[in-house]
Amino acid sequence: MRTRIPVIGAIAVAAWALPYGLGGYTIHVVNIALIYALLAIGMGLAMGISGQINLAQVAFFGVGAYGVAILTTHSGYGFWAAAVLALLATVAIGLFVGIPALRMQSHYLGIVTLGLALGFINWITNAHITGGADGISGIPVPTLPGIDLSSEYLYYYLEAFVFAVGLAFGLFVVHTSLGRRLRAMRDDSLAAGAMGAEIPLLRMTAFLLASFYGGLAGILYGGLIRYVAPETFSISNMFILLAMVVIGGRRSLVGCVIGAIGLTLVREWLSDFSTYAQLGYGVVVVLMVVFAPTGLAGIPARLRALHRRRRGGDATRAELRPFTPYEPVEDSAQQPGLLRVEAVTKQFRGLRALDEVSLTVDAGEIRGIVGPNGSGKTTLFNVISGFYRATSGTVRFAGGDTTTARPYALSLSGMARTFQNLRLFGQLTVRENILVALDRSRTRAIWRYALWQPGVIAQERRLRTEADEILERYGLGDFAESPPASLPYGIQRRIEIARAMAARPRLLLLDEPAAGLNGEEVQQLVGIVRSIRSGGTTVVLIEHNMGLVMSLCEKVTVLSSGRTIAEGTPREVVAAPEVIEAYLGDSELSELRLDQESIPQQDSTQDRPKEATS
Numbered sequence: 001m002r003t004r005i006p007v008i009g010a011i012a013v014a015a016w017a018l019p020y021g022l023g024g025y026t027i028h029v030v031n032i033a034l035i036y037a038l039l040a041i042g043m044g045l046a047m048g049i050s051g052q053i054n055l056a057q058v059a060f061f062g063v064g065a066y067g068v069a070i071l072t073t074h075s076g077y078g079f080w081a082a083a084v085l086a087l088l089a090t091v092a093i094g095l096f097v098g099i100p101a102l103r104m105q106s107h108y109l110g111i112v113t114l115g116l117a118l119g120f121i122n123w124i125t126n127a128h129i130t131g132g133a134d135g136i137s138g139i140p141v142p143t144l145p146g147i148d149l150s151s152e153y154l155y156y157y158l159e160a161f162v163f164a165v166g167l168a169f170g171l172f173v174v175h176t177s178l179g180r181r182l183r184a185m186r187d188d189s190l191a192a193g194a195m196g197a198e199i200p201l202l203r204m205t206a207f208l209l210a211s212f213y214g215g216l217a218g219i220l221y222g223g224l225i226r227y228v229a230p231e232t233f234s235i236s237n238m239f240i241l242l243a244m245v246v247i248g249g250r251r252s253l254v255g256c257v258i259g260a261i262g263l264t265l266v267r268e269w270l271s272d273f274s275t276y277a278q279l280g281y282g283v284v285v286v287l288m289v290v291f292a293p294t295g296l297a298g299i300p301a302r303l304r305a306l307h308r309r310r311r312g313g314d315a316t317r318a319e320l321r322p323f324t325p326y327e328p329v330e331d332s333a334q335q336p337g338l339l340r341v342e343a344v345t346k347q348f349r350g351l352r353a354l355d356e357v358s359l360t361v362d363a364g365e366i367r368g369i370v371g372p373n374g375s376g377k378t379t380l381f382n383v384i385s386g387f388y389r390a391t392s393g394t395v396r397f398a399g400g401d402t403t404t405a406r407p408y409a410l411s412l413s414g415m416a417r418t419f420q421n422l423r424l425f426g427q428l429t430v431r432e433n434i435l436v437a438l439d440r441s442r443t444r445a446i447w448r449y450a451l452w453q454p455g456v457i458a459q460e461r462r463l464r465t466e467a468d469e470i471l472e473r474y475g476l477g478d479f480a481e482s483p484p485a486s487l488p489y490g491i492q493r494r495i496e497i498a499r500a501m502a503a504r505p506r507l508l509l510l511d512e513p514a515a516g517l518n519g520e521e522v523q524q525l526v527g528i529v530r531s532i533r534s535g536g537t538t539v540v541l542i543e544h545n546m547g548l549v550m551s552l553c554e555k556v557t558v559l560s561s562g563r564t565i566a567e568g569t570p571r572e573v574v575a576a577p578e579v580i581e582a583y584l585g586d587s588e589l590s591e592l593r594l595d596q597e598s599i600p601q602q603d604s605t606q607d608r609p610k611e612a613t614s
């Protein structure tokens with residue numbers, strides 16, 4: 001941060017001094033560039049940060065510009081009143097465009113937003129109120145006391161101010177609670193949902209942000225050019241905007257700005273060769289997508305990573321430290337039936353993955369769920385945690401009927417899970433992965449971004465302190481700033497447990513947590529799971545590693561072909577004829593038997609868990 005202040009200061013001084021050295025035409029180009037930069041920030045927030053393909057950004061731009069034009073010339077509003085109304089109209093359109101995002105993703109969303117943009121272009125070209133192909137001229141000069149904004153030099157300062165505030169706000173969003181959730185949604189929307197993020201609302205928020213910046217840019221454009229016509233909002237300009245964001249680096253708002261300003265200038269130089277230039281941008285975009293998908297802004301990080309790899313990595317100093325056990329809680333209210341699964345069936349077309357499965361887990365248990373591959377264990381977790389809706393039957397969690405509850409709602413009511421195939425947020429750091437789960441605020445709390453930013457900052461401080469505690473507890477301190485994908489598998493598994501526990505759940509669902517771990521890591525896992533339970537969290541654990549199930553669980557449920565075939569203590573279960581039959585011919589049976597001999601003494605709930613590494 002300290003190194004940034006002089007940089008920001010230098011940029012501010014340069015921005016202040018810039019018009020003194022520029023001719024009348026150049027300042028005009030700069031003013032256009034700043035407008036595109038605002039547009040690109042909106043585009044980056046939707047596409048790069050939130051992962052929502054948005055080809056309607058020129059339409060937002062157009063609604064802002066035409067809104068001001070129509071309201072000032074037809075309806076007789078002053079510029080600023082018209083600007084406020086136009087911005088509200090743009091945001092309303094943005095939310096409307098975002099509706100398809102509730103249902104669909106990726107390329108479909110691209111097609112739909114493109115369709116909406118085309119519809120808008122069609123409308124402005126043909127409607128009477130928009131002046132048809134001629135557009136609308138005679139937009140009044142915005143007035144500011146003592147400043148003549150008809151001078152492009154002075155208009156530059158207005159734009160620079162709006163741009164600076166817009167960029168600062170965008171960066172603030174990206175690096176705090178809302179932006180972290182948007183990025184988590186981009187990386188893995190299922191996992192983000194399981195961490196308490198309301199995905200549909202977040203998608204809408206992405207479009208709201210994009211349209212807000214689009215509207216701002218449109219309003220500034222109207223005040224600068226004082227004339228609007230359809231060609232400014234054409235699909236080819238949409239493509240240029242896309243090129244700006246891709247070339248600059250869509251995941252970084254600063255990258256988007258660099259792309260926008262750079263390409264506006266290049267476009268100006270090449271204005272005599274505009275047809276060839278279009279082709280050129282296309283080629284550059286393709287090359288960027290193939291060779292530098294993170295754009296210009298991503299190049300420094302790529303070089304750093306390359307440099308690290310050359311040097312053999314400095315990760316050697318970083319190490320996974322021992323887990324610090326939770327303070328055991330005295331079991332006050334032994335709640336029977338924390339989780340009740342009643343006759344749940346899950347049908348996938350012809351396949352019955354779960355067939356009338358019933359199961360009751362009491363608070364304070366560590367329940368094992370075993371069964372051959374494809375027996376429906378993961379499906380059961382998916383039904384319990386709201387990813388799948390049961391075809392029939394009910395699920396009750398903490399006393400309420402949660403059969404149709406959404407993953408985020410279940411997360412907020414105290415259920416957390418991990419995934420059989422790791423689902424960490426790949427582009428977030430380990431600390432940010434934890435922070436996403438720590439953040440228990442609802443999406444509607446984003447009003448604070450508009451009206452009470454200190455509240456956001458205070459929450460952020462609190463979350464960061466808690467994140468540090470969790471990182472320390474799980475021995476992950478050295479990896480706080482690393483992207484998870486760069487870490488060994490065993491560490492990633494531990495991060496996933498730490499992330500699930502960051503939500504302070506009452507019930508933790510672990511889907512094959514020992515898969516891919518080595519012997520020592522499995523021992524550590526045993527310690528962690530025991531400590532989680534004595535810390536007051538009930539655990540349900542799917543596991544293939546029978547040794548682990550035998551040593552951790554008092555009670556085991558065995559599934560086979562979607563049916564519960566046995567339930568009881570590990571000893572009872574391995575002796576049940578149904579289980580032996582289900583595992584017949586399966587190498588796991590011999591494993592099962594072997595492990596039966598080596599079942600360690602069960603620890604009671606009150607036991608303070610052994611430190612895993614000891």
Ligand code: ADP
Binds near residue numbers: 353371372373374376
């Ligand atoms: P397990 O975790 O016990 O290995 P799963 O619950 O993953 O088994 O799968 C149980 C059965 O359900 C498998 O036959 C699998 O192919 C099927 N299945 C799981 N999810 C889906 C899905 N989304 N669509 C269709 N079939 C599925």
Ligand code: MG
Binds near residue numbers: 377378379420
């Ligand atoms: Mg599974």
